[in-house]
Amino acid sequence: MNALEVEDLVMHFGPVRAVDGVTLRIREGSVVALVGESGSGKSTVGRCIVRLLEPTGGTVRLAGADITHLSRRQLRPHRRYVSIVFQDPAGSLDPRLSVGDIVGEPLRLMRRKGNVADALRRVGLRPEVAQRSPHELSGGQRQRVSIARALISEPRLLVADEPTSALDVSVQAAVLNLLADLQRDLGFACLFITHDLSAVEYLADEVAVMYLGQLVEQGPRARIFGTPAHPYTQALLSAAPVPDPVAQRQRKPVLLGDDLPSAIDPPDGCRFHTRCPVAVDRCRTVVPESRVIGSDGHQVACHLVEADGSGPDVRTSEGVAR
Amino acid sequence: MSAVLEVQDLSVSFRTEDGRISAVDSVSLEVGASEVLAIVGESGCGKSVTAMSLAGLLPRSARVDGSVRLDGVELIGAGKRTLRSIRGREIAYIFQEPMTSLNPVFTVGSQIGEVLRTHLGASRRTARARSVELLKLVGIPSAERRVDDYPHQLSGGMRQRVMIAMAVACDPKVLIADEPTTALDVTIQAGILDVLRGLRERLGTSIVLITHDLGVVADLADRVAVMYAGRVVETAEVHDLFAHPQHPYTTGLLGASPAAGRHADTHRLAEIPGLVPVLSEQPDACTFADRCGQALNTCTASQPQLTRGEHGLACWNPVGVS
Numbered sequence: 001m002n003a004l005e006v007e008d009l010v011m012h013f014g015p016v017r018a019v020d021g022v023t024l025r026i027r028e029g030s031v032v033a034l035v036g037e038s039g040s041g042k043s044t045v046g047r048c049i050v051r052l053l054e055p056t057g058g059t060v061r062l063a064g065a066d067i068t069h070l071s072r073r074q075l076r077p078h079r080r081y082v083s084i085v086f087q088d089p090a091g092s093l094d095p096r097l098s099v100g101d102i103v104g105e106p107l108r109l110m111r112r113k114g115n116v117a118d119a120l121r122r123v124g125l126r127p128e129v130a131q132r133s134p135h136e137l138s139g140g141q142r143q144r145v146s147i148a149r150a151l152i153s154e155p156r157l158l159v160a161d162e163p164t165s166a167l168d169v170s171v172q173a174a175v176l177n178l179l180a181d182l183q184r185d186l187g188f189a190c191l192f193i194t195h196d197l198s199a200v201e202y203l204a205d206e207v208a209v210m211y212l213g214q215l216v217e218q219g220p221r222a223r224i225f226g227t228p229a230h231p232y233t234q235a236l237l238s239a240a241p242v243p244d245p246v247a248q249r250q251r252k253p254v255l256l257g258d259d260l261p262s263a264i265d266p267p268d269g270c271r272f273h274t275r276c277p278v279a280v281d282r283c284r285t286v287v288p289e290s291r292v293i294g295s296d297g298h299q300v301a302c303h304l305v306e307a308d309g310s311g312p313d314v315r316t317s318e319g320v321a322r
Numbered sequence: 323m324s325a326v327l328e329v330q331d332l333s334v335s336f337r338t339e340d341g342r343i344s345a346v347d348s349v350s351l352e353v354g355a356s357e358v359l360a361i362v363g364e365s366g367c368g369k370s371v372t373a374m375s376l377a378g379l380l381p382r383s384a385r386v387d388g389s390v391r392l393d394g395v396e397l398i399g400a401g402k403r404t405l406r407s408i409r410g411r412e413i414a415y416i417f418q419e420p421m422t423s424l425n426p427v428f429t430v431g432s433q434i435g436e437v438l439r440t441h442l443g444a445s446r447r448t449a450r451a452r453s454v455e456l457l458k459l460v461g462i463p464s465a466e467r468r469v470d471d472y473p474h475q476l477s478g479g480m481r482q483r484v485m486i487a488m489a490v491a492c493d494p495k496v497l498i499a500d501e502p503t504t505a506l507d508v509t510i511q512a513g514i515l516d517v518l519r520g521l522r523e524r525l526g527t528s529i530v531l532i533t534h535d536l537g538v539v540a541d542l543a544d545r546v547a548v549m550y551a552g553r554v555v556e557t558a559e560v561h562d563l564f565a566h567p568q569h570p571y572t573t574g575l576l577g578a579s580p581a582a583g584r585h586a587d588t589h590r591l592a593e594i595p596g597l598v599p600v601l602s603e604q605p606d607a608c609t610f611a612d613r614c615g616q617a618l619n620t621c622t623a624s625q626p627q628l629t630r631g632e633h634g635l636a637c638w639n640p641v642g643v644s
Contacts, residue, residue, distance in 0.1 A: 037507035037508070037509065038507055138597050168364035168365050168534065169364065169534065169536070169575060169578050169579055170364060170574060170575065170578045170593065170594035172578065173577075173578035173579075173580075173591035173592060173593050173594075174591075174593040176580070176586075176591055177586070177590060177591055177593060180586035184586075195507065195508070197508070198579060198580040198581070198582070199580055201580060201582065201583065201584065201585065202580035202584060202585060202586055202589075202591070203585075203586055221585070225582075225583070235509055236508065236509060238512075239508045239509045239511065239512040240508045240537065241508075241511075241512075241515070241535070241537030241538055241540060241541045242537055242540065242581075242582055243536035243537050243539070243540050243564070243576065243579050243581070244540055244564060244581075245539075245540040245541075245543075245560045245561050245564050246561065246564075247540075247582075248537065248540040248541050249540075249541070253509075253512035253516075254509075254512075255509075255512060255513050255516065256509045256513075257463075257513075258477045258478075258479030258480050258483070258510055258513060259477055259480070260477055
């Protein structure tokens with residue numbers, strides 16, 4: 001049983017093709033990281049899944065139920081299965097409500113019973129915090145409040161959209177630890193949307209990489225970090241600096257050029273071809289289909305990757321087969 | 323090695339509605355010729371205020387004491403004329419968000435040219451030619467064409483390259499880069515770090531790099547100063563600092579960042595409990611003591627002074643010393 005099935009998801013905003021055919025599954029209780037840079041459409045995918053947006057095309061199934069085009073009223077019974085945590089806890093908590101009211105609000109709307117004090121305790125806050133206002137709390141505490149609110153309805157899927165990106169590294173560590181603990185203890189599935197690759201390696205079971213509205217590669221964490229097949233994934237991993245001067249100075253980032261194509265007029269063929277160091281003619285005209293290249297579910301959308309997973313590695317200077 | 327920039331006992335405090343707030347307390351730093359000094363710390367540690375105070379960029383509500391000498395010339399308390407001739411010419415800045423630092427109604431060429439005409443008295447024609455050279459230096463392709471672009475026509479990475487071109491137009495002795503890549507994606511960041519590295523190598527520019535990102539530090543810095551609550555708590559050569567951190571705050575920061583290959587199943591990120599204090603005055607104590615796992619009685623009773631020498635440390639009970 002999958003907690004989430006997204007099939008050929010499309011979300012256009014007028015001329016902007018933010019998401020253009022994303023297919024993604026999340027098994028019950030597993031953590032999938034959706035990785036990509038700004039403008040890749042990863043947050044839009046998250047918003048379609050919790051139906052803050054109604055997709056232009058494709059389907060979203062939560063625990064088997066198609067919610068793609070349900071009305072607000074029809075959605076209500078499905079709401080408890082999915083929650084979202086946003087990047088900016090200050091902007092997503094109503095400043096006029098007490099912390100207790102904020103955390104308890106989903107219960108009220110769903111007419112369910114639950115315990116706010118327990119929910120606060122579970123995220124490492126003292127129950128007395130319920131009387132406080134969000135502005136009296138620190139950034140890290142606010143993010144804990146958002147997490148408590150998201151989890152109080154016992155969802156089967158948590159969408160976490162850059163939950164630690166606005167936080168300082170020491171606070172980030174505490175929130176990542178908390179998410180890992182809660183996920184292990186409560187067993188919810190999680191779509192972890194982020195641009196922070198080190199956090200991905202820490203939390204995710206599987207990784208899906210997005211570029212300009214489409215998935216270019218997905219597979220188990222160890223696969224993606226160990227033997228990434230898509231040139232973009234390879235470049236992304238090579239570009240993220242590691243906090244170790246000895247290791248970092250031996251690495252050579254693949255420089256892709258700064259000109260990111262626009263989602264209004266995305267390149268023909270493979271959308272990455274304008275920045276890809278190993279693109280060939282076919283890449284400029286033919287859209288690469290996503291293909292399975294391993295028994296572990298490793299999938300990649302690149303013409304240059306063979307069925308057995310061999311292909312170019314742009315991290316080696318010549319871009320030769322690995 | 324003689325220092326190009328010497329900061330001694332720099333203290334900065336601000337007048338606010340809630341009284342005086344101390345932002346920087348007796349910071350001493352040295353930057354040698356073509357050296358990259360990274361100042362790291364979390365929000366509110368005083369790293370940006372330190373950077374801004376170096377060339378007198380702070381608002382009037384700031385009180386700045388101490389000494390900042392650039393090639394022996396004292397900048398604290400210097401007159402407007404002196405500062406104006408030094409800023410942009412001897413000390414140049416680049417900031418996090420290039421769009422807010424560029425004027426949207428002038429071409430990038432005229433903005434770089436303005437620096438050259440103001441400081442060096444260059445003619446329009448020379449300024450333009452030199453602007454093209456500078457754009458090439460920072461790795462902008464088709465510089466002859468791009469020089470006539472307006473900022474909105476450029477990507478975020480290109481804009482930051484333009485900012486760097488403007489900053490180094492007069493071949494400054496010191497470049498202060500305040501979170502220069504924080505707003506950029508990692509594949510773009512890698513290119514900008516490369517440009518900064520190139521400047522140091524080709525022009526011999528000394529760089530003060532303000533950042534919260536330990537990966538960026540590991541990539542670019544020669545020496546590191548770790549700041550906490552307005553004070554430098556540890557300073558060392560970059561390899562030495564990452565291999566042998568001695569201040570509990572430094573070890574906390576390093577342990578809080580997820581490392582390659584580490585997953586929550588088998589590893590736990592170090593957390594630093596508590597919050598950064600907001601100080602109205604600097605106490606005669608270690609400001610980290612109440613968050614420190616190994617604080618002694620001395621730590622709350624007396625302020626540890628930063629030791630002199632290659633590896634400076636302000637701590638009564640360093641890590642790894644019992």
